[in-house]
Amino acid sequence: MGDQLSLDISSLKDARKTKDVIVMAELYNEITSVRHHKKKIVFVLSAMRHFAETLKAKGYKVDYIRLDDGNDFQSFTDFLKASISKHNVESIVVTKPSERRVVNEVKGWRDALSLQVEVRDDDRFVASIEEFRTWAKGRKTLRMEYFYREMRKKTGLLMDGDEPEGGKWNYDKQNRKPAAPDLFIPKPFGAAPDEITKNTMRLIQKHCEGHFGDIEPFRFAVTREDALKALDDFIENALPLFGDYQDAMLQDERFLYHSLLSPYINVGLLRPMEVCRRAEKAYADGHAPLNAVEGFIRQIIGWREYMRGVYWLGDGDYTEQNFLGAERALPWFYWSGETDMNCIRQVVSQTREEAYAHHIQRLMVTGTFAMLAGVDPLEVHEWYLIVYIDAFEWVEAPNVIGMSQYADGGALGSKPYAASGAYINRMSDYCKHCKYAVTKKTEENACPFNALYWDFLARNEKKLKGNPRLGQMYKTWEKMDANTKRGYRSRANALLKKLDRNERL
Structure with a gap:
């Protein structure tokens, strides 16, 4: 499948060049059931086509169906029925798909195709789904930090015997520096389209x-060879300062020191552990500091593995959760970028053009605004799934529903990521170029984040006041005089009415 482009994936490990047939298909329904960013579709399909050519060059028999072959298959099942009729098929081998919807389809293959179907685990992850379930069993809340420590011990990454390298598991406090425009910032690797x-x-x-997003310019790697070049480029040029500035945002520097490797890892062009080992070696060689390497590795064997585990827990209704009862429609400017809030305008415009924004832009700009405004978390989830090149449901849904929107009530994260404009001003230069004043609170030209922040806390007080990580903020709210409170809530109400009327904000 489109995110299984690894030569050593479990379904191919014992493939016989003289006997077995490897089947791959581009299905129109698969690229339009969710109206993905055009650049994302190009990336996946081009990577599939290149991978098929690699398999053929290695001597494998490949049956590949392209969109422009005029096929009208409605599903993987329909495609397999046609493919089976062409070949002397005894059985089907497939690596377990990453998405529940496709897993459910695969479960019906044995009956639909009247053939033996072997579904193999996807062993490209550090932790199996069962291993995560065992870790999670009996825990009232799930915290990534504790799971991450188990993954460090299991892999041996950045370990000094039984203890973490440097004496601490996490160096995140060192990774929150705002960036200055005069920093030397390397340009990320780009591959010219063939x-x-x-x-x-x-x-x-x-x-x-009619899909969202620009196709050009297209700079993403679509082969393993180019993905490895992108990895080399990141390790050499960006990793040393990745840690310091991983939370920073600059309006004229869209990529800063971020790796842009997640799309390649998610479709299989790069292996998670090979990426982590390269980063670890950079630390051992004195090329990159510990805070940068630990922060980078944590994103892969910590967050990435953790998100997958959370996705496969439960009965598959994770995206339907709505703990805060948010029901507002997604604002239209999430598609157009037409808003006077410069931070959101910058992130949406970048997303449309690049199919990419880094994690703080997603979490603390578009994500935080949606939560403060009470947007339906399912609509927020669907937007993120559509617009980002690395967004596959297994990793995107927990990040959005749980971490960004707090719609699971704290099962994943310890608190809502609510913030006023002060956070964005501290970590970016967006506010310097904004129509709204981040230093003002309730005036007409005050940053909308400011009033919406306090209104969010007030209207959700019954559900959130008991959260120990919000205790200080509720104490501050209680100490405010009645006029100040009314001012915040009145300003927030006016802003929310403008959203409901689809007026420019």
Whole structure:
């Protein structure tokens, strides 16, 4: 499948070049059931096409169906029925898909196809789904930090015997520096589109014209060889300062010191552990400091593994959770970028053009505003799934529903990521170029985040006041005089009414 582009994936490990047939398909329904960013579709399809060529060059028999072959298959099942009729098939081997919807389809293959179907675990992850379930069993709340420590011990990454390298598990407090525009910031690796990619771009421009996002310029790697070059470039040029500035935002520097490797890891062009080992070696060689390397590795064997584990817990209704009862429609400017809030305008415009924004832009700008404004978390989830090149449901849904929107009531994160404009001003230069004044509170030209922050706490007081990490903020709210409180709530109410009327904000 499109996110299984690894030569050593479990379904291919014993594939016989003389006998077995590897089947791959581009299905129109798969790229339009969610109206993904055009650049994301180009990336996945071009990577699939290149991977198929790699398999053929290695001597494997590949049955590959392309969108422009005129196929009208409605599902993987329909495609397999047609493929089976062409080959002498005894059984089907597949690595377990990453998404529940597709797993449910695969479960029906044995009956639908009247063949033996072997579903193998996806062993590209550090922790199996069962291992995570065992770790999570009996815990009232799940905290990534404790799971992450188990993954450090299991892999041996940045370990000094039984203790963490440097004496601490987590150096996040050192990774919150705002960036200055005069920093030397390297440009991320970019791969020039070859003919396969150019043909894919033309195809998607034709078939997916109404989808969100720009196709050009297209700079993503679509082969393992180029993905490895991107890894080399990050380790050499950006990793040393990744830690210091990983939470920073600059309006004219969209990528800062971030790796942009997540799309390649998520589709299988890079292996998670090889990426982590390269970063670890950079620390051992004195090329990158511990806070940078630990922070980077934590994103992969900590958050990434943790998100997958959370996704596969329960009965598959995770995206339907709405602890705060938020029901407002997603604001139209999440698609257009047409807002006077410069931070959101910058992030949405970048997202439309690049299919990328880094984790703080997603969490503390578009994510925080949606939560403060009471936007339906399912709509927020669907937006993130559509617009980002690395957004696959297993990793995106827990990040949005649990971490960003607190819709699971704290099962994943210890507190809502609510913040006023002061946080964005501290970590970015967005506010310097904004129509709204971040230092003002309730005036007409005051930053909307300021009033919405206090209104969010007030209207959710019954559900959130008992959270120990919000205790100080509720004490501050209680100490405010009645006029100040009324001012915040009145300003927030006016802003929310503008959202409901689809007026410019």
